[in-house]
Amino acid sequence: MDISRLHKIDDWSWRADPQDGMRVPAIFYADEPLLAAMDDKVFEQLTNVARLPGVVGSVFAMPDAHWGYGFPIGGVGAFDPLQDGVVSVGGVGFDISCGVRLLLTRLTRADIEAHQRELADALFQAIPAGLGSTGALELAGVEMDAMLAGGAAWAVDQGWGEPADLSRIEEGGRMAGARPDLVSQDAKRRQRKETGTLGSGNHYLEVQHVAKLFDDDAARGFGLAKHQAVVSIHCGSRGLGHQIGTDFLRAMAVDAPRHGFRPPDRELACTPLSSELGRSYLGAMRAATNCALANRQILTALTREVFDKVFPGAQLELLFDVSHNTCKEEVHPVDGVERTLFVHRKGATRSLGPGHPALPEALRAHGQPVLVGGSMGVGSYVLAGAATSEQASFGSACHGAGRAMSRHAALKLYSGRQIEDDLAARGVLVRSPSTRGVAEEAPGAYKDLHRIAEVTEKAGLARRVAHLKPLVCIKG
């Protein structure tokens, strides 16, 4: 990115002042090397978001920002319905409520390593992964609608997991305001056999170990200890969310002229929050959020069954579940006045600071766990929401490493079999239905997650708590 267009605020944040129709400033959280490495399109896309009606405060790029459809991945923007604010499909993404959850075991890295192959094979057999895989249950009609209205709470009612899990999920495991009746039949048909499946692409289920602690106090509060084994699940709303994204992107793009606003990019198609189409999208999007929450809950239950077989009596407790492709109705101060806003976080994680009333009491002292996925090689991070994140970014932080190269480029550079062998030599067992998929997801295809986590901390978005490294990776 050409940084000459930005004003340096400090070593970790940069500002593009409003110009050419921008209604608010665009803030980029990054150090100079990360910023220089960012695609110029991130600048173009974030400043386009700053031109949308009803945008308030500032718009933000997280340190892992990169090009997305219309709205950058790692982008955050808040819209006020009282100022003709809009909702944008591109501001949420196709994989609605894609997110990460982390399960804590009472096992150690050594325990896992003693049964690593058996565990990898059992998980690969139990977790439906990749294109064409189907889940353990088939949903249609009223059962589908119940899942879309109830989310993880519905899944727990059906016997997938424990009621205690729900307090460790955003929205208590159920997004209110879901409108299953506004989800297309195509979307529901697409989801019929996909509930409880991992998907493909960058989605994964990993058994990891806590490789490093950065904040002993927060780690204790989160129940994390060095060498402890944990399980991380990264996936979203499967075919249903993708179809809702497709349906409403088309509808908003075709409908745009009626509202007299021509978005700078068709992928940034949006509609007033107060319009019928806007309300319909919010209802359908919330149903997709519940689908994602139910999906991760079912995968959790399947994971627990596998652990119980390999390690009889093993208990896996949910630390937290975060969604990083969302639009949520939240109250934030703008110019000293509390306002109800619709905060779009696309490839960005909500990051509530210590003491926030929405957090479960057990986590409140330390802030919300911000779960940041990485690559099969580098691993993942657990961060904790910083007190300064509210002021800095409407309470948002990074979500992952972000790709450093295209799938095409990764395929030319890497062989899936070689990647699997290299990782096995480093103690990481990969199981995937597709070696080409593994090549496309090669660790070298991703950016430096360590730097992104550090910059996220320095910028006051979230504090580093722990670095997790994989032992077993189930890829879709």
Added chain:
Amino acid sequence: MSTHLSTAGDSALPTTAGWETFAHGADVGVRGRGPTLADAFVQAAIALTSVITDPACVRPERRIEVTCEAPDREVLFLDWLNSLISAMAIENMLFSRFGVEIEGNRLKGHAFGEAIDPTRHRPTVEVKGATFTELQVTKDKGGRWRAQCVVDV
């Protein structure tokens, strides 16, 4: 949009002559070329399958029907690809042979394929949707059509 009728019969077994994929950030683009608009749509559909698996290994055993209507040619192309993406997920199938008939802003098409066999097809990724990015449906000076867009994977 003209009301000219454009048809393309079942594509021959896949060749690389009329289709290709192109790199785009984290995702991939699909492109079809042909002497008619319908041919370009057919070729792009083969490119779509190639993102997931080798189209040559997909047996044309079962036929599904697709109909679309859109305000312009570009959105019609998106609707065609998105109908195939939905059908792949709903029917749990992959497709390798396609036929398209376009009249005005309406498309009638079909696709031949088979149920996904993870062992034989080794599917790489799931395509989430066709997007407005790099979306172009154009005719060059020589009268050849090109239809392309990026698909989200």
